[in-house]
Amino acid sequence: xxxxxxxxxxxxxxxxxxxxxxxxxxxxxxxxxxxxxxxxxxxxxxxxxxxxxxxxxxxxxxxxxxxxxxxxxxxxxxxxxxxxxxxxxxxxxxxxxxxxxxxxxxxxxxxxxxxxxxxxxxxxxxxxxxxxxxxxxxxxxxxxxxxxxxxxxxxxxxxxxxxxxxxxxxxxxxxxxxxxxxxxxxxxxxxxxxxxxxxxxxxxxxxxxxxxxxxxxxxxxxxxxxxxxxxxxxxxxxxxxxxxxxxxxxxxxxxxxxxxxxxxxxxxxxxxxxxxxxxxxxxxxxxxxxxxxxxxxxxxxxxxxxxxxxxxxxxxxxxxxxxxxxxxxxxxxxxxxxxxxxxxxxxxxxxxxxxxxxxxxxxxxxxxxxxxxxxxxxxxxxxxxxxxxxxxxxxxxxxxxxxxxxxxxxxxxxxxxxxxxxxxxxxxxxxxxxxxxxxxxxxxxxxxxxxxxxxxxxxxxxxxxxxxxxxxxxxxxxxxxxxxxxxxxxxxxxxxxxxxxxxxxxxxxxxxxxxxxxxxxxxxxxxxxxxxxxxxxxxxxxxxxxxxxxxxxxxxxxxxxxxxxxxxxxxxxxxxxxxxxxxxxxxxxxxxxxxxxxxxxxxxxxxxxxxxxxxxxxxxxxxxxxxxxxxxxxxxxxxxxxxxxx
Numbered sequence: 001x002x003x004x005x006x007x008x009x010x011x012x013x014x015x016x017x018x019x020x021x022x023x024x025x026x027x028x029x030x031x032x033x034x035x036x037x038x039x040x041x042x043x044x045x046x047x048x049x050x051x052x053x054x055x056x057x058x059x060x061x062x063x064x065x066x067x068x069x070x071x072x073x074x075x076x077x078x079x080x081x082x083x084x085x086x087x088x089x090x091x092x093x094x095x096x097x098x099x100x101x102x103x104x105x106x107x108x109x110x111x112x113x114x115x116x117x118x119x120x121x122x123x124x125x126x127x128x129x130x131x132x133x134x135x136x137x138x139x140x141x142x143x144x145x146x147x148x149x150x151x152x153x154x155x156x157x158x159x160x161x162x163x164x165x166x167x168x169x170x171x172x173x174x175x176x177x178x179x180x181x182x183x184x185x186x187x188x189x190x191x192x193x194x195x196x197x198x199x200x201x202x203x204x205x206x207x208x209x210x211x212x213x214x215x216x217x218x219x220x221x222x223x224x225x226x227x228x229x230x231x232x233x234x235x236x237x238x239x240x241x242x243x244x245x246x247x248x249x250x251x252x253x254x255x256x257x258x259x260x261x262x263x264x265x266x267x268x269x270x271x272x273x274x275x276x277x278x279x280x281x282x283x284x285x286x287x288x289x290x291x292x293x294x295x296x297x298x299x300x301x302x303x304x305x306x307x308x309x310x311x312x313x314x315x316x317x318x319x320x321x322x323x324x325x326x327x328x329x330x331x332x333x334x335x336x337x338x339x340x341x342x343x344x345x346x347x348x349x350x351x352x353x354x355x356x357x358x359x360x361x362x363x364x365x366x367x368x369x370x371x372x373x374x375x376x377x378x379x380x381x382x383x384x385x386x387x388x389x390x391x392x393x394x395x396x397x398x399x400x401x402x403x404x405x406x407x408x409x410x411x412x413x414x415x416x417x418x419x420x421x422x423x424x425x426x427x428x429x430x431x432x433x434x435x436x437x438x439x440x441x442x443x444x445x446x447x448x449x450x451x452x453x454x455x456x457x458x459x460x461x462x463x464x465x466x467x468x469x470x471x472x473x474x475x476x477x478x479x480x481x482x483x484x485x486x487x488x489x490x491x492x493x494x495x496x497x498x499x500x501x502x503x504x505x506x507x508x509x510x511x512x513x514x515x516x517x518x519x520x521x522x523x524x525x526x527x528x529x530x531x532x533x534x535x536x537x538x539x540x541x542x543x544x545x546x547x548x549x550x551x552x553x554x555x556x557x558x559x560x561x562x563x564x565x566x567x568x569x570x571x572x573x574x575x576x577x578x579x580x581x582x583x584x585x586x587x588x589x590x591x592x593x594x595x596x597x598x599x600x601x602x603x604x605x606x607x608x609x610x611x612x613x614x615x616x617x618x619x620x621x622x623x624x625x626x627x628x629x630x631x632x633x634x635x636x637x638x639x640x641x642x643x644x645x646x
Contacts, residue, residue, distance in 0.1 A: 022175040026454035031097040031252025033065035037451035055161045060085035070150040082153045092325040099143035101190035144193040151201035159206045176210045179458040184255035184281030195517035212468035219257035222248040225453030226414040244412040245399045249419035255281035277402030284391035286419040292384040300367045328356040344423045349378040415442045416449040467520040477510035479564035498610035506577040523625040536612040563590045590640040598635040
């Protein structure tokens, strides 16, 4: 058996990665549950997995993870209104992590707007409601706001746990590195929201020596812990050149990564891994089984009972675009949770769930409703699991194909994450592996694998440490125009284009937000497509002017246009250019010669009102790294550019 010690590898500066005195904290913010792990490094040469501490002392309960739930409802009982400790009859924000990345269609946006109007119409602004703090504040919250408020509680509890176990001097005196996990597929906008929420919660007021925030993907963190645990327990021991797939099956997403063992030192237990293929993932975690359960209830209960169950009476203020779970639904999910974890796929299984008072009062044996309960059969459960389990198996098959295309063979599948505790998923995965002669392992520490693995990554144990990220110090945008809206724009700041479209002029479009995450070696890049219009006669007359025999062609101002770039460090930035403060905000103009626009990026039009006119299409690109670069191009040809300090 390999020794349990984790030996820190030698890094470029000749020092061992784990030898520096510091505190490494890993935050695994999940769709349904959140976990935190940390370790204090004091200069020892070796670390044991047991040295990694998991925060378990949450409000009200001691658990390895805490529910990712938050409520803005008042609590007569004095509950803290997050995690385990939420009062009855509270409006609960659940599954908010998924909202960070949701791309909504116009129909969905209209639905959210209707929900918002519905909620506002039902709001009680009486003196009693105000005194009792019974105003539904979630209606004014974006998903990022809710995540920030929730993580603020997580950060406070983490700080208290560290002080309790290690003492006040540790977070006050030694450097603190924070490692944040994220799904395999996580958009730039979701990453930006995550970073801003994390940075606001894990601030220097709580952690005075906080020096860095880094990101690591959930499957990569999971892979490091899972393999170390497997090696330490002599289970599924991997040999040189062996390939394996790590499946991090969480609440919201299932993320996968494949690795090849480059080398194994049997005397020390050290190993080196190399990724194979690319990380994949999808939104098919356990949360979607819960949503299928709600679909099941809606279909079985019928419209009237379902409406009563969801709306719960006139005091429910609506969701406002968020996933809102009332007390009745929460109690149903609590009963379903036990059934979901117990389910193994047995065809003879049939369970019942007690319905809330006033729901299912009329027996309907065909729908399984008898005496205020609803029956759930094994076939019902298989249907609820189907989409998530099938999609997970398809993702695993895709990883195996990647490896086989590179002329390698998969020896092991490591299943981890909260969803991995499902016996049904595990059995289906084992069956899947058996048909391909692949061993399937499930760690005994499914819930904390990602958080502990992120700590190992943060220490640089058997891998390179993730590079620290930083927040963008300013907002960056361009002066532009937008379609005129009477309720939003001033009539004095409008113009009519040759096509008869009314525009609001001198507006600002902010392309990069203050606090957006900047990854080292990977510039944050945003593009903005726009066009200019000009009378064809103006273009023709201006094109031939200004030619200097010595310096070459100098364009007439008639055939030039300016791109005005704006940078602001203010927290709240204006949308109108007139509100820019020249002494506070930075303004830079870039002049573009329209005669340099390629022919295929121009077009000529004609109408009765304006006659013949031309359009010129250009792209504005803002790249942010250790500096800001603004570039205007058209059809790949650069028209103007400049570099500015952050």
